Amino acid sequence: MTLEVLFFGAGAIGAFYASRIARNPAVNVSVVCRSNYKAVKETGFSITSFQYGDYKWTPTRVFDSPSSAVKANVKWDYVVVSTKALPNISDDSKLIDGLVSPKTAVVLIQNGLGVEQPYATRFPESTILSAVTIASCAQPSNGHIKHNRWTRINIGPYFHHSSPSESIKSRATSQNARFVDLLTKGGIKDALADTHEKLQLVRWHKIAINAAMNPSAVLSGGSTNEAMSNDPELAAHLKGVMDEVLTTAPKIVGVPFPSSFATSEAIISSTKKNSSGSKPSMLLDWEGGKAMELEVILGNPLRIAREKGYEMPRLQSLYALLKMAEGNREARKNKL
Ligand SMILES: NC(=O)c1ccc[n+]([C@@H]2O[C@H](COP(=O)([O-])OP(=O)(O)OC[C@H]3O[C@@H](n4cnc5c(N)ncnc54)[C@H](OP(=O)(O)O)[C@@H]3O)[C@@H](O)[C@H]2O)c1
Structure with missing residues (x-):
């Protein structure tokens, strides 16, 4: 069955990793955009990268908001959050509420500490995966993603409670390994699966x-x-x-x-x-x-x-x- 992956926040980092995962024909990769919506809807993304060359990518679906994505009624396997983490301005966990089911793994590709907490509280039945990347990317104009250098991304399950049950641990670990595999198949050779700690x-x-x-x-x-x-x-x-x-x-x-x-x-x-x-x-x-x-x-x-x-x-x-x-x-x- 085709895997459904949704990136919420298709800016510099999100669109770069989304475009790599989308190299795999067995995966549908969709995006929720904001200020770059019109450009991406019309012509998709252009990626320039010293490492991967220049290429174009058209996402499976392009949404202008999380609520439009909810209306598509897709059962998402992964919802990847790659917005800037600004909890004092927006609780982004609330914005993706209708997109997350118990089978969905929410992947946070964001800098900072404590970013997982609002998601773990709001989605207690879903797996939360926490990701840290050292890649350097920018979006100099809407829909143009510039991958400057580095690709390393570490991903591990996030457990809200100190002793999660074995079944919760094992499901999260396999969803984590599968996401790392999607990145590896997309050419991210240093995507690494880690433990929570x-x-x-x-x-x-x-x-x-x-x-x-x-x-x-x-x-x-x-x-x-x-x-x-x-x-x-x-x-x-x-x-x-x-x-x-x-x-x-x-x-x-x-x-x-x-x-x-x-x-x-x-x-x-x-x-x-x-x-x-x-x-x-x-x-x-x-x-x-x-x-x-x-x-x-x-x-x-x-x-x-x-x-x-x-x-x-x-x-x-x-x-x-x-x-x-x-x-x-x-x-x-x-x-x-
Ligand atoms: N860029 C890097 O090289 C880099 C490296 C390592 C880690 N990081 C981390 O990765 C995270 C993302 O950074 P970034 O540089 O990719 O930021 P970015 O280019 O600003 O991308 C974030 C995207 O999320 C969109 N967004 C925010 N709220 C939204 C909403 N409510 N609905 C739809 N779209 C929304 C933004 O749209 P708008 O344009 O309309 O605001 C933007 O397209 C941050 O935590 C950052 O620290 C970045």
């Missing part, structure tokens, strides 16, 4: 990098990661933030980072050599006057740590400063 460590490790680089790029007036890493004073700050997260996370997850995970020194040393000039996503959002993923990259890690009795003062300063900066910007917009 390992995936949470991967999330924390990426948070260490994002929480250090992203806010600092904005607060330092628009710096690239490379420029910050090559400035001794700023590099010391980045290392301080990363170390704070990397020492707190294992206490929260209950297992140490595997020795293969990069240290803060290794991350700074490789970032010093990254001459692509690319800007972190939070800086691009700030410069574009858009909402930043502050809550999932800074606020949630702080709150999750506090619940366990740990403070992360460097992260707290970055969060407080940027939250106020964003609030001031929005207040100025409202006065215009």
Whole structure:
């Protein structure tokens, strides 16, 4: 039987992975678009990629909203959420309510911590799969997806309760393996299946990098990661933030980072050599006057740590400063 996969949020990351899974004729891949709806409905997506070449992709179905997708009455095997995670602005779990049945696995390809919680609460009978990617993609114009570099994506089941039953575990693990297989068949050679605990460590490790680089790029007036890493004073700050997260996370997850995970020194040393000039996503959002993923990259890690009795003062300063900066910007917009 043909597998039905729906991507909710067909922007840079979502449309890239969707276009790879769609290489497999045994899978129907559909999308829910928003501002790129007209362009995608008319001409589909054009993908440019150094690694995969340039190609066009026409999704099986293109919807302009989740409610239009509900009307199609499809039993989705996977609903992949690849919107920006902005829980202070939109509870996206509510938007996909009519699309998720107990047989559906909801896959979250989003940065940040605690992104799974609203989905696990709203869909207690469905599997939640949590995914972290280091791929770099952009959508320079509606329907044009630019895959810049890297493809690695780690995916693991997310269990809301600390001891899920064996049947829940086994169903989630097989849905996870199947999704990884879809990506692998689409040419994503470094799609990796992880356990719940390992995936949470991967999330924390990426948070260490994002929480250090992203806010600092904005607060330092628009710096690239490379420029910050090559400035001794700023590099010391980045290392301080990363170390704070990397020492707190294992206490929260209950297992140490595997020795293969990069240290803060290794991350700074490789970032010093990254001459692509690319800007972190939070800086691009700030410069574009858009909402930043502050809550999932800074606020949630702080709150999750506090619940366990740990403070992360460097992260707290970055969060407080940027939250106020964003609030001031929005207040100025409202006065215009
Ligand atoms: N881009 C990367 O290289 C990269 C790398 C690693 C991780 N990530 C993470 O991946 C996630 C997605 O990032 P992204 O860069 O792909 O963002 P993006 O390009 O802004 O894509 C998100 C898409 O979701 C759409 N969307 C949001 N709300 C919607 C709604 N209610 N209905 C329909 N569509 C909706 C957006 O539409 P509009 O255009 O109308 O807003 C946009 O097309 C984020 O958590 C990000 O941190 C991104």
